[in-house]
Amino acid sequence: xxxxxxxxxxxxxxxxxxxxSQPVFGLDRAAKQRLLLPLLATLTELHQQRCAGFANxxxxxxxxxxxxxxxxxxxxxxxxxxxxxKSVANEDVFRLLQSSGTTGQTPARVTLDKATSQxxxxxxxxxxxxxxxxxxxxMLIIDAPATVGRDAAFSARAAGIQGLAFFGxxxxxxxxxxxxxxxxxxxxxxxxxxxxxxxxxxxxxMVWQYWLDALAQKNxxxxxxxxxxxxxxxxxxxxxxxxxNTAFKRTIKDFTGITAVHNFYGMAEQVGSIFMECSHxxxxxxxxxxxxxxxxxxxxxxxxxxxxxxQVLSAVPTxxxxxxxxxxxxxxxHGEDDCACGWKGKYFSVSGRLPKVExxxxxxxxx
Amino acid sequence: xxxQKLTAAFxxxxxxxxxxxxxxxxYNTIPEWDSTAHMILIAELExxxxxxxxxDDIIDMSSVAEAKRILAxxxxxx
Numbered sequence: 001x002x003x004x005x006x007x008x009x010x011x012x013x014x015x016x017x018x019x020x021s022q023p024v025f026g027l028d029r030a031a032k033q034r035l036l037l038p039l040l041a042t043l044t045e046l047h048q049q050r051c052a053g054f055a056n057x058x059x060x061x062x063x064x065x066x067x068x069x070x071x072x073x074x075x076x077x078x079x080x081x082x083x084x085x086k087s088v089a090n091e092d093v094f095r096l097l098q099s100s101g102t103t104g105q106t107p108a109r110v111t112l113d114k115a116t117s118q119x120x121x122x123x124x125x126x127x128x129x130x131x132x133x134x135x136x137x138x139m140l141i142i143d144a145p146a147t148v149g150r151d152a153a154f155s156a157r158a159a160g161i162q163g164l165a166f167f168g169x170x171x172x173x174x175x176x177x178x179x180x181x182x183x184x185x186x187x188x189x190x191x192x193x194x195x196x197x198x199x200x201x202x203x204x205x206m207v208w209q210y211w212l213d214a215l216a217q218k219n220x221x222x223x224x225x226x227x228x229x230x231x232x233x234x235x236x237x238x239x240x241x242x243x244x245n246t247a248f249k250r251t252i253k254d255f256t257g258i259t260a261v262h263n264f265y266g267m268a269e270q271v272g273s274i275f276m277e278c279s280h281x282x283x284x285x286x287x288x289x290x291x292x293x294x295x296x297x298x299x300x301x302x303x304x305x306x307x308x309x310x311q312v313l314s315a316v317p318t319x320x321x322x323x324x325x326x327x328x329x330x331x332x333x334h335g336e337d338d339c340a341c342g343w344k345g346k347y348f349s350v351s352g353r354l355p356k357v358e359x360x361x362x363x364x365x366x367x
Numbered sequence: 368x369x370x371q372k373l374t375a376a377f378x379x380x381x382x383x384x385x386x387x388x389x390x391x392x393x394y395n396t397i398p399e400w401d402s403t404a405h406m407i408l409i410a411e412l413e414x415x416x417x418x419x420x421x422x423d424d425i426i427d428m429s430s431v432a433e434a435k436r437i438l439a440x441x442x443x444x445x
Contacts, residue, residue, distance in 0.1 A: 094395070114395060118429075125422050134421040148403070162402050166425050169410065 008046045012318065015039035019287055019315055020122070024130050025276075025343035027287045029336055032345070036290060037069050039315050040323055044073060047321035050087035054321040070292045070301050074311050074324040077108070080269055086111035088319045099156045099268035110269055113319040120272030123316055124163050127274055127286050131262050132167055132228060138193035139168020140186070142202025142211045146177040156268040157203060160232065163271070164201045174202075174211060181214045190222050197226040200258065203233035208243060208251075215255045227258040232266060232274070234329075236353055245281060265350055269322045273314040275348075278341035282334060285345040288315040293333045294326070296354060307332050307351060328354045369445050372415050373438070377431065380404065380411040390432040416443050 019035050027035065048055045058073055066072045079085060086093070092113045099108040112120075141161060148158045165171060172189040176182045189198075202211065207229070215221065229252060235243065249261050265283050266274035273289040285291050293308030294301055302308035310331045313324045331350040339347045377388040381399045394400055400408070409425055412418075412434070418441040420428075428434050435445050 117395075122426055125426050129422060132422075134423060136420070136422060136425075165406055166422055169413075171406070 005046070005049055008042060008049065009318075012039065012042045012046060015042060016119070016315060020126070022287050024126050024286045024288075025278075025284055025345060028344045032069065032287070032290065036287070036313075036315060037066065037072075040069065040072055040313055041066060043315075043318070043321075043323040046318060047087050047323070051085055051321050053083055053085050054087070069290050069313060070311075072313065072324050074313075074326045075321065077267070077269055077325045077327050080108035080110060080320075080322070081106045084109060084111070085322075086320050088113045092319075097156065097159055097268055097271065108269060110271075110322065111320045116317055116319040119316050119318075121163065121166065123272040123286075123288050124274065125166060127276055127288070128164075128167055128230075130286075131230075131260075131276060132199065135197075136167055136169045137197050137199040137228070138170045138172075138189070139165070139199045139201065140172050140174055140189050141165075141168075142174045142200065142207045144175040144177045144179060145173045157233075159268070159271060160203070161201070164230065168199050168201075175206075179210050181211065186222070190224065194222070194224050195226075197228070198224055200224070200227050200229045200256075202229075202231055204231045204235060204248070204263065205233060205237040207231050208238055208241075208248065212251050212255055216251075221254070222256045225257045225259075227256065228260040228262070229256075229258045230262050230264065232264045234265075234350070234353075239352070267312070267325075267327065269325055270312055270314040270316065272316045275312075278339060278343050278347065280339060280341040282339055282341070282347035282349060284339065284341075284343045284347045287345075289313060291331075291333065291346050291348055293331060293348070296330070299326075302333075304333050304335055309354060310348075310350070330354055369416075369438075369443050373412075373431075373434065373445075376411045376415045377408065380408040388431060390435070391430060393430045394428070412438070416441065418443070 015038060019039060022035065048058055057075065088111065093111055094114045094117055095112045097110040097112060143161060148161050172185050174182060174186050245263065252258050252261055263277040264274045273286065275283040275285055275289065275291065278284050290313045292301060292311040294311055296309045307330055310327045310329045311325065312327055317323055329350055330352050331348050333346055333348045336346045337344045374385055374388045377383060378385055381404050383399055394405060409420055413420055416438060424437050428437055439445065
């Protein structure tokens with residue numbers, strides 16, 4: 001006999017609230033096993049009941065309860081590009097989030113209800129408070145106002161900027177709508193707020209290409225010694241420029257004076273439960289999430305310091321079955337609970353994307 | 368007095384008429400109060416009452432009634 005949907009919802013809520021009361025980067029392996037694993041198992045059951053597509057896919061898995069986080073079932077993230085997977089009725093759909101479609105194909109579609117959307121904000125705030133504190137800081141956004149304009153499609157980039165905007169005040173866009181720097185806005189921001197703590201946010205590629213590169217070309221430096229830079233979105237577009245995290249941080253410091261730089265890893269399919277870079281340069285799984293690396297061929301769990309395909313797990317989504325996803329990103333887990341920065345949890349780095357595998361039919365072979 | 372200032376802040380930030388601003392008006396239930404407007408509202412409330420709201424306040428401010436509860440923490444009396 002399966003538990004009723006209402007009971008599962010109540011059970012999930014209780015487990016989520018318990019997790020929310022814990023320190024974000026303070027849960028060790030045993031605590032995660034006790035608090036996160038049962039919650040993720042509840043989510044599997046909940047989505048099995050509410051999403052026929054998910055239940056069908058899971059039909060081939062054994063339904064026994066998982067004994068560890070890496071034995072939970074997972075979906076390939078690209079399924080969200082191929083089919084509609086949602087666990088709420090049409091009338092409860094609050095927002096449809098579309099991923100930027102970095103692989104150049106159909107964008108992923110993620111269905112949000114109000115509860116999931118609110119939970120995303122709550123979890124994002126809890127995680128970001130760990131590096132920013134609770135105070136909202138003057139915020140320089142390395143993007144153009146048009147990206148989040150009311151007419152803009154609700155892209156993952158817009159969602160990212162809006163989510164982060166909660167942390168700022170006096171929001172200033174550093175770029176014009178044609179992606180050239182808005183020099184007067186930038187200098188006014190620096191003059192007014194530069195002597196105190198400020199928040200700078202942008203997507204990694206945007207920060208490099210449209211801000212740092214523009215500063216370099218103009219041979220101009222800014223002085224934001226108490227600034228914190230948060231950036232995300234991946235290094236893929238910077239690969240051909242040979243820009244790695246070390247070079248990125250050095251350039252940031254040289255041109256802006258900012259020394260507190262945190263990359264974070266996340267995806268449109270799991271908004272909220274992001275993985276934050278610690279003071280030692282590693283991404284950490286917060287209390288709300290976990291990460292597993294798997295051999296790309298066998299999908300067996302790989303050991304520390306071995307490259308694998310990253311599986312990400314999130315306590316957040318109830319409106320779509322995205323709580324356990326196999327990404328197309330390659331990464332390396334470096335350890336668990338023993339990072340020199342003091343944060344608990346697994347810590348890792350992302351090394352790139354799985355080389356694109358194209359399925360070709362007869363009609364595609366013509367050159 | 369505070370009530371009038373609060374209503375005026377909501378009216379101004381969200382582009383509503385006075386009668387819409389009741390205690391049970393809730394975030395994301397009307398098109399005028401979405402996440403973009405929410406940030407405008409926060410800035411308006413900070414200016415109106417000369418306070419600095421933190422990130423927890425922004426997340427918790429899910430209705431007019433909640434706004435009053437949060438403002439009370441900053442010694443705004445209703």
